[in-house]
């Protein structure tokens with residue numbers, strides 16, 4: 001039977017989301033606010049009206065209209081996806097033939113590589129600077145030498161939290177003959193976007209997600225690009241990829257922009273106080289805190305693995321990578337004030353035990 005399996009998948013492992021019994025979950029960049037609770041009545045009402053016996057609207061007309069209003073993009077330039085993960089896969093499927101190249105940064109979001117390889121691409125990684133900033137001119141040279149079909153860049157970057165200035169993003173787009181995907185998964189926490197530029201360039205695609213603003217369970221993502229690229233990408237989109245429940249709840253919540261904005265403000269307030277507390281802890285034993293345009297904070301500490309295990313024993317789950325440039329790094333999602341206090345007390349105890 002093994003002879004029927006794809007040889008290029010022999011080293012692959014099924015994606016395992018970390019399962020643990022921790023009471024404080026700060027490992028997946030989710031929101032600590034359950035947005036559905038805030039609109040519970042209305043959500044129940046829209047679910048009641050769904051015709052479960054009928055297929056969902058393939059293009060999500062209503063949801064695109066609401067998201068267009070929310071994001072400032074024209075609804076005819078938006079495609080919906082089953083999470084932005086699926087849209088990454090769809091982009092690869094649209095542009096990549098077996099043997100074509102794609103380029104991603106290192107470190108950056110891991111799914112670019114996974115979907116790239118799954119679609120037969122040769123995946124090339126370009127290293128960020130030691131401090132996780134991007135040397136844009138050198139990167140442009142790299143891309144122009146390799147001539148990939150697609151370049152993926154998350155802005156802000158997951159897992160570093162770092163940003164690339166808009167002028168540099170536009171320079172990249174104009175300087176290369178590749179599709180450039182700017183993944184704005186953390187847009188709501190950063191505030192800057194290139195969404196208003198999609199009609200000015202023929203090679204720009206933007207990705208957004210509902211997952212980081214309190215809707216991870218829905219599995220909903222958005223792709224925004226110019227009409228020519230969108231038409232090409234529609235050839236590949238599975239017709240009924242986003243189910244009716246997700247479409248209805250998504251439309252309801254994005255219509256309540258004020259609820260989303262209030263929640264983001266709350267998360268950003270918690271982030272500021274977490275950053276201040278981490279900074280004062282870092283003066284006791286030297287660890288590095290990277291600047292972040294997101295809802296998480298990356299720290300670098302020599303005893304990263306020990307700290308990660310220690311926190312887990314204390315009931316706090318954070319993200320540890322344990323290899324490459326991220327060997328000594330831990331990514332901490334901003335939690336609510338109680339969760340952050342428990343985290344800080346645990347780090348404090350860990351440092352005290354040193």
Ligand SMILES: *Cc1c(COP(=O)(O)O)cnc(C)c1O
Pocket residue numbers: 029082083084085086109154157158183185208209210211216219220221
């Ligand atoms: C979380 C994340 C995604 C995935 O979003 P889903 O919509 O949940 O699939 C995509 N890109 C980046 C950079 C992310 O951090």
